[in-house]
Amino acid sequence: xxxxxxxxxxxxxxxxxxxxxxxxxxxxxxxxxxxxxxxxxxxxxxxxxxxxxxxxxxxxxxxxxxxxxxxxxxxxxxxxxxxxxxxxxxxxxxxxxxxxxxxxxxxxxxxxxxxxxxxxxxxxxxxxxxxxxxxxxxxxxxxxxxxxxxxxxxxxxxxxxxxxxxxxxxxxxxxxxxxxxxxxxxxxxxxxxxxxxxxxxxxxxxxxxxxxxxxxxxxxxxxxxxxxxxxxxxxxxxxxxxxxxxxxxxxxxxxxxxxxxxxxx
Amino acid sequence: xxxxxxxxxxxxxxxxxxxxxxxxxxxxxxxxxxxxxxxxxxxxxxxxxxxxxxxxxxxxxxxxxxxxxxxxxxxxxxxxxxxxxxxxxxxxxxxxxxxxxxxxxxxxxxxxxxxxxxxxxxxxxxxxxxxxxxxxxxxxxxxxxxxxxxxxxxxxxxxxxxxxxxxxxxxxxxxxxxxxxxxxxxxxxxxxxxxxxxxxxxxxxxxxxxxxxxxxxxxxxxxxxxxxxxxxxxxxxxxxxxxxxxxxxxxxxxxxxxxxxxxxxxxxxxxxxxxxxxx
Numbered sequence: 001x002x003x004x005x006x007x008x009x010x011x012x013x014x015x016x017x018x019x020x021x022x023x024x025x026x027x028x029x030x031x032x033x034x035x036x037x038x039x040x041x042x043x044x045x046x047x048x049x050x051x052x053x054x055x056x057x058x059x060x061x062x063x064x065x066x067x068x069x070x071x072x073x074x075x076x077x078x079x080x081x082x083x084x085x086x087x088x089x090x091x092x093x094x095x096x097x098x099x100x101x102x103x104x105x106x107x108x109x110x111x112x113x114x115x116x117x118x119x120x121x122x123x124x125x126x127x128x129x130x131x132x133x134x135x136x137x138x139x140x141x142x143x144x145x146x147x148x149x150x151x152x153x154x155x156x157x158x159x160x161x162x163x164x165x166x167x168x169x170x171x172x173x174x175x176x177x178x179x180x181x182x183x184x185x186x187x188x189x190x191x192x193x194x195x196x197x198x199x200x201x202x203x204x205x206x207x208x209x210x211x212x213x214x215x216x217x218x219x220x221x222x223x224x225x226x227x228x229x230x231x232x233x234x235x236x237x238x239x240x241x242x243x244x245x246x247x248x249x250x251x252x253x254x255x256x257x258x259x260x261x262x263x264x265x
Numbered sequence: 266x267x268x269x270x271x272x273x274x275x276x277x278x279x280x281x282x283x284x285x286x287x288x289x290x291x292x293x294x295x296x297x298x299x300x301x302x303x304x305x306x307x308x309x310x311x312x313x314x315x316x317x318x319x320x321x322x323x324x325x326x327x328x329x330x331x332x333x334x335x336x337x338x339x340x341x342x343x344x345x346x347x348x349x350x351x352x353x354x355x356x357x358x359x360x361x362x363x364x365x366x367x368x369x370x371x372x373x374x375x376x377x378x379x380x381x382x383x384x385x386x387x388x389x390x391x392x393x394x395x396x397x398x399x400x401x402x403x404x405x406x407x408x409x410x411x412x413x414x415x416x417x418x419x420x421x422x423x424x425x426x427x428x429x430x431x432x433x434x435x436x437x438x439x440x441x442x443x444x445x446x447x448x449x450x451x452x453x454x455x456x457x458x459x460x461x462x463x464x465x466x467x468x469x470x471x472x473x474x475x476x477x478x479x480x481x482x483x484x485x486x487x488x489x490x491x492x493x494x495x496x497x498x499x500x501x502x503x504x505x506x507x508x509x510x511x512x513x514x515x516x517x518x519x520x521x522x523x524x525x526x527x528x529x530x531x532x533x534x535x536x537x538x539x540x541x542x543x544x
Contacts, residue, residue, distance in 0.1 A: 133362040165362045168404040214357045221358035224319055224350040225371035225418065228342065234376045236369035236386070 009131045015244070016058035016129045021138030023245040027252055028126045034252075035115055037259045044114050046262060050255055051121050058129050068124040069117055076116045084109035132164040137237055154230030162218070170211065177206050269425060269458050270295040270318060275327035277313060277481075287313040288324065289481035297425070300452045300459040302469035302489070305478035306503035311462045314478070315430045318460070319348050332425060346375070349419030353431040355411035359403045364395065364414050367403075371422045382421075389417040393447060409440020416447060427451060429461040433468060445471065466493075466505045470529065477502065490527040509533035 016024075038044050055065060069076070086098075087105035094101035130138070140157035147153050178188060181202045188199050275291040287310045295301050305311050316322045318329060320341035329336040331344045349371075352358045361367030368386045377385075390396040393413040403411060412432055419427055429448065433441045445468055451457045461468060469475050475492045477485040479502055485492055493499070493510050500506065506514075509530055513523045521540075528536055 133366070136362075161362055162360070165359070165403065168402075169356055172404070217352065217354055217357035218360065220316075220321055221350070221352055222360055222370075223321060224345065224348075224352075225360070225422070226342065226345050226374040227360075227370070228374070232376045233373050234379060234382070236366060236373055236379065236382050238379065 010060055010064070010128050011131075012059060012129065014057060014059040014129070016054060016125065018242075018244070019129075019248055020239055020241050020245045021130050021134035022142055022239060023241070023248055024126050024130055025135070025138045025142060027248060028122050030252060031122050032119055034256050034259060035118055037256070037263055038115075039111070040262070040264050042262045043259050044111065046255070046258060047118055048114070051118055051125075054125055055121060058125060060125075060128055064128060065121050065124050068120050072116070072120060076113060079116070080109045080113050083112045133161065133237070134239075136160040136164060137239060141239060152230070154233075158230070166214070169214075170207070173210060174203065174207060177203055267297055268294040269297040269332055270460075271328075271330040272318070273328050275314075275317060275324050275329065277310075277317060277322065277324040277326075286481050288317065291327070291481075291483060293476065293483065293486075295458060295460065297458055298452075298456050299474060300448075300461070300472045302472035302475045303460065303462045303478060304464070304466070304469050304475060304504060309478040310481040311478055312430055313481075315350070315428050315460065315462050319350055319428065320344055346422070347424050348426045348428060349422055349424040350428045350430060351412065351415045351419060351432040353434055355408045355415065355435060356403065358415055359411055362402065363399075364390070364401050364403075364406070365399045367414055368418045368421050371418055375422070385421040385423075386417075389421040390414075392420055393417045407437075407440065409436050409443050412436060412440065412444055413447065416444070416451075420451075424457075426458045426460065429459070429463070431462055431464065434464060441465075466507050470507045477504070493527040494525065 035047065038047055055062065084105045085101065087108050088100060088102060091103040092100060093103070127135070136157055139160065140153060143151065143153045143156070182188065186199050186202050187195075188203070189196060191199075270293070272291055272293040275288055275293075276286050277288040278286045289310075291314065303311050303314065313322065317324050318331065318336075320329075320336050323338075332347050334340050334344055334347075336344055359367055360370045365386055368389055369382050372382045372385060386399075387396065390399055393416050395410065395413050395417060398406065398410065398414075406414070415432075416427075427448075429444075433444050436444065448459055448461065448468075449471060452459045459472075461472065463469055470489050470493065472489055475485070475487065475489045476483055477492065477499075484502075485495070493506055496506055496510055496514060505511075507527075507529075509528050509532070512533065513528070517523050524536060
């Protein structure tokens with residue numbers, strides 16, 4: 001599970017950590033949109049500088065981000081190769097069957113690679129500096145307008161936060177069940193595909209059953225503590241929008257203007 | 266002191282065609298400030314009784330009154346504000362994403378203001394000696410610590426009654442001792458009415474009063490001293506006797522004349538010392 005960098009949170013006290021989760025969510029989503037404005041080397045280097053700046057401010061080891069990229073590396077290589085070999089135009093360097101290596105193709109490939117890396121860096125930055133709890137709080141408050149179209153925002157947020165809270169508990173349990181089944185002679189991840197699939201059943205069924213039992217216990221415990229729906233509840237955790245949050249948004253507004261200015265139309 | 270919980274002719278069946286009801290014509294009155302232990306073997310109806318008192322299940326017959334309010338569909342939420350429950354599995358009752366959040370959960374449900382919640386969370390965590398763990402997630406806590414958080418969640422709600430539904434059964438001896446100490450403190454210092462449903466005989470021995478359930482019926486209701494003096498009868502019911510009592514039985518088998526009445530650990534030591542001095 002060490003490679004699984006997405007969704008991990010690293011506790012810290014940096015400027016990026018202190019930003020409001022709503023702010024970080026908006027910025028990350030906005031960033032993914034404005035990446036598509038970039039279409040030449042000036043714009044890409046601007047975005048790269050911005051992202052590296054943010055990473056630097058978070059005081060998190062660059063290695064974590066590279067791990068995030070390496071987890072997706074096959075997808076990236078696949079997409080880049082598609083771009084490189086199937087784009088026509090410009091000087092042709094090499095030609096074989098339907099595959100052509102052109103000047104445009106190489107440039108497009110490099111851009112796609114940059115795009116991937118930038119998006120992964122930015123989303124990794126979001127999850128590394130924001131605890132899952134803050135993310136679910138942030139999402140809840142950003143989804144609030146959806147209440148007017150009868151989306152049960154509170155319930156979604158509650159489910160999300162319970163789901164997040166039980167992820168490590170269920171991981172522990174999975175490990176325990178796996179070990180218990182191994183001790184009784186089940187081989188996980190060995191043999192033919194069909195055998196491997198069959199081996200998952202003694203893991204999956206107990207896990208499901210126990211998840212259902214847990215859900216029942218949890219529901220009773222929640223009810224005993226007076227939970228009866230989202231109506232009339234107060235909130236213990238609060239989110240405060242600081243000046244630095246507005247400034248961060250401002251920074252990205254400036255980046256957008258610069259992108260519009262630098263991009264080739 | 267007046268009765269805070271009154272149960273009359275309570276009967277409950279999980280399925281309508283169950284021949285033996287889970288609870289069979291239970292009559293019980295619990296005084297304010299009392300520490301009542303409910304013991305019984307597996308499936309004797311202990312947990313069902315706890316759930317019935319909190320309105321988590323609806324009994325088919327009988328009435329339950331908590332703090333003078335009769336339990337019904339309209340009053341169930343009022344009644345629950347009087348009762349705090351701590352369940353068996355420390356993991357499955359942890360709702361919040363971190364310790365603070367879990368303690369605050371019950372208060373959030375009541376719509377209490379944030380400033381008040383912050384104060385109460387702090388007080389409750391101090392009371393259970395967990396204040397330094399306020400920001401910890403459940404995975405980083407031991408079973409006993411999670412159980413203490415659950416108790417803090419109950420304390421923050423300031424109920425009159427705390428029900429422990431086998432709360433110590435999944436803990437190690439150390440966590441177990443901690444929780445029992447806390448229960449005692451709640452009962453003697455904070456004047457909570459404590460209902461502890463338990464398998465653990467040593468826990469029951471600390472109570473003011475012990476109720477023994479067997480197949481959904483109350484078969485004994487007395488002080489722990491009198492209940493545990495029954496020795497063999499309890500063992501026949503699938504229960505155990507406290508350690509001093511089993512020591513006494515072993516001694517009796519060696520033809521030592523043992524006192525008839527129940528002795529606590531100190532009482533036993535006392536008696537043994539006197540016995541040795543006499544000889």
